[in-house]
Amino acid sequence: MSNLIIIGTQWGDEGKGKIVDLLSAEADTIVRFQGGHNAGHTLVIGDQVFKLSLLPSGIIRKNKIVVIGNGVVLDPWKLLEEIDQLKSRGITVSTDRLMISENTPLILPFHKDLDILREQKAGREKIGTTGRGIGPAYEDKVGRRALRTGDLKDVKEVKRKLKVIKAHHDILRVGLGAPGIDEEKLINELMIVGKKINDFIKPVWKILNDQIAKNKNILFEGAQGSMLDVDFGTYPFVTSSSTNAAAAALGSGIAHNKINSVLGITKAYTTRVGEGPMPTELSDDIGQYLAVEGNEKGTVTGRDRRCGWFDAPLVRRSCLLNGVTSLALTKIDVLDGLEKIKICVGYRIEKEEFTDFPVTTSLASGLKPIYEEIDGWKASTVGLEKIDQMPKQARAYIQRIEELTETKVSIISTGPERNQIIFIDKPF
Ligand code: GDP
Ligand code: IMO
Ligand code: MG
Numbered sequence: 001m002s003n004l005i006i007i008g009t010q011w012g013d014e015g016k017g018k019i020v021d022l023l024s025a026e027a028d029t030i031v032r033f034q035g036g037h038n039a040g041h042t043l044v045i046g047d048q049v050f051k052l053s054l055l056p057s058g059i060i061r062k063n064k065i066v067v068i069g070n071g072v073v074l075d076p077w078k079l080l081e082e083i084d085q086l087k088s089r090g091i092t093v094s095t096d097r098l099m100i101s102e103n104t105p106l107i108l109p110f111h112k113d114l115d116i117l118r119e120q121k122a123g124r125e126k127i128g129t130t131g132r133g134i135g136p137a138y139e140d141k142v143g144r145r146a147l148r149t150g151d152l153k154d155v156k157e158v159k160r161k162l163k164v165i166k167a168h169h170d171i172l173r174v175g176l177g178a179p180g181i182d183e184e185k186l187i188n189e190l191m192i193v194g195k196k197i198n199d200f201i202k203p204v205w206k207i208l209n210d211q212i213a214k215n216k217n218i219l220f221e222g223a224q225g226s227m228l229d230v231d232f233g234t235y236p237f238v239t240s241s242s243t244n245a246a247a248a249a250l251g252s253g254i255a256h257n258k259i260n261s262v263l264g265i266t267k268a269y270t271t272r273v274g275e276g277p278m279p280t281e282l283s284d285d286i287g288q289y290l291a292v293e294g295n296e297k298g299t300v301t302g303r304d305r306r307c308g309w310f311d312a313p314l315v316r317r318s319c320l321l322n323g324v325t326s327l328a329l330t331k332i333d334v335l336d337g338l339e340k341i342k343i344c345v346g347y348r349i350e351k352e353e354f355t356d357f358p359v360t361t362s363l364a365s366g367l368k369p370i371y372e373e374i375d376g377w378k379a380s381t382v383g384l385e386k387i388d389q390m391p392k393q394a395r396a397y398i399q400r401i402e403e404l405t406e407t408k409v410s411i412i413s414t415g416p417e418r419n420q421i422i423f424i425d426k427p428f
Pocket of ligand 1: 008012013014015016017018039040041042043044294295299330331332333334413414415416417
């Protein structure tokens with residue numbers, strides 16, 4: 001048995017999708033355990049490009065079982081759209097391949113309304129959410145009024161719960177100038193969508209535990225990144241789920257001690273979408289260079305990603321918080337053309353120095369990075385498949401990242417395609 005969690009160590013978009021797709025070859029089952037369709041994972045396989053939001057990235061490999069766990073918030077209409085898109089590309093998502101937990105909370109249209117209305121009203125205080133209703137759906141989950149996948153089989157339960165939800169949301173909607181929820185319409189829509197997804201809904205916790213007992217390999221696919229975690233991220237500029245590795249157990253129904261390793265995905269520089277502190281952000285030509293060379297446009301919202309140098313204390317903290325056993329370093333090729341490369345090794349506010357990324361956002365907002373500079377390698381690493389083909393300076397950069405994050409690099413990604421990869425160690 002070997003169970004592996006893959007998580008992002010920065011602010012998301014580290015290239016998790018590519019690595020999950022790659023390692024899915026060795027997994028029996030791939031599980032999403034948090035987040036929702038705020039995630040955007042791009043996979044490049046030969047001349048085909050797949051963009052996934054909700055379905056685990058293992059779905060592209062035909063004989064794999066994929067799971068949406070209870071820790072996810074699920075928009076059932078978006079799920080069906082994604083299934084249809086894949087179908088049109090020759091990938092069928094049948095009930096023997098996709099399983100959804102019975103206790104997965106739903107994202108409903110009024111969650112999206114609330115997300116967007118609040119962001120509009122917040123003006124300069126906005127979070128810069130993806131506008132998918134993620135935050136409001138998690139609020140209803142912990143508020144103990146969420147409609148969950150398993151409820152869709154029982155119209156009486158849907159009606160009863162919607163009354164409670166309506167009572168809560170209509171007050172919020174009035175305050176934001178929106179009309180009340182049309183309960184009848186929503187019940188009808190839920191019954192229709194329920195018929196289409198009911199057969200996917202299963203006791204996932206039990207099935208996963210049975211698989212573990214049979215020594216199957218399970219890969220847990222994190223969305224977002226450790227810096228977007230609701231507790232340890234740059235709060236309040238975070239998402240509304242726990243993005244850290246421990247959430248894999250809670251968000252799928254297996255015990256934490258059934259996990260063998262955690263692979264942290266790390267971009268060779270830093271990016272972020274949305275508002276909030278980012279100490280190494282570059283607003284100069286180099287920031288622009290990274291954005292262009294790295295094609296740093298959001299998969300979900302098409303927004304430009306903010307770009308900056310690699311922030312080592314930030315990734316070191318993520319490695320600790322997540323129990324990262326090794327790192328997959330992605331997009332090293334994006335740095336190929338640079339004369340000089342900087343690595344953030346600490347922070348300063350006036351005369352005070354910080355060696356760790358602080359949890360308090362007001363502190364994080366004021367951090368000035370302390371940099372170390374190395375010479376660039378000025379040679380192409382695109383598509384390299386062996387470590388000894390790497391330019392010496394590129395190897396020195398990777399080694400410095402290992403030292404500063406106190407974590408080994410087991411995989412290096414040298415391009416967007418599935419086969420543009422160097423394995424140093426096998427993480428499974
Ligand atoms: P995720 O959300 O973590 O799965 O990452 P995204 O898919 O949102 O963003 C990563 C982007 O970088 C995608 O467009 C990938 O195709 C691309 N990508 C992944 N690894 C590499 C790499 O090593 N080099 C380059 N140039 N692009 C990569
Ligand atoms: P993947 O899985 C990058 C960011 C949003 C915003 C904040 C809150 O592709 O790495 P939300 O809609 O979740 O309430 O938005 O979180 N965000 C992401 N940034 N990659 C993601 O996912 C993200 N999912 C959410 O931009 O700043
Ligand atoms: Mg993404």
